[in-house]
Amino acid sequence: MTFTELILARQSVRRYANIAVEPEKLERCLESARLAPSASNSQPWKFIVVDQEPLRTEVAKATFSDIQLxxxxTLQAPVMIVIVMEKAKLITRLAMLVKKKEWPLIDIGITAEHFCLQAAELGxxxxxxxxxxxxxxxxxLQIPSNNSIGLLISVGYAVDGYPQRTKIRKPNEEVISFNKY
Ligand SMILES: Cc1cc2nc3c(=O)[nH]c(=O)nc-3n(C[C@H](O)[C@H](O)[C@H](O)COP(=O)(O)O)c2cc1C
Incomplete structure (x- = not known):
């Protein structure tokens, strides 16, 4: 797959087959996530792999409610990844105060995308x-009270025949401009 093909292949999968994820594949996804860039190379993340019952089901249940279904x-996904936000380096935290930016949130988004793109390459x-x-x-998951959770990722094989959707995105002219807003 070229990178362009990979970008088109990755999509949010919301129907999973009852097939386990091979540990080697999971390891490769985690390694790609670990190699993601971050502000000042702070790497403000910790990945918790949840693949054991009844924990996996309990974590999945915490992503919906009776009114938000x-x-x-996620109940079908054999693995849930929980990305915990860790404290950024002191220098990064000082810079964040000065610049009023939340870089760890950005970092979490980048590492999550590394994970998902690697997963897509592996099918x-x-x-x-x-x-x-x-x-x-x-x-x-016994996460310390002063850590927050950035994002969860459900992982598994899509059910047979899961459609490759056309990407619905804003048009170029709405999101790209040259040399001024
Ligand atoms: C930060 C973030 C949070 C998201 N949260 C959810 C979610 O709670 N449930 C869900 O079904 N999809 C969630 N998504 C997936 C988006 O809906 C999806 O990426 C978007 O609709 C584009 O579709 P695609 O991923 O198939 O290209 C989330 C995506 C991001 C980046």
């Missing part, structure tokens, strides 16, 4: 999950 599909499906009950997951 969008993420119910795995993923979906980033931003809607979840943070307190519940922190308790389940």
């Amino acid at each position: 969008i993420n119910k599909f 795995l499906g993923t979906c980033m999950i931003g809607w979840f009950d943070e307190d519940k997951i922190k308790k389940l």
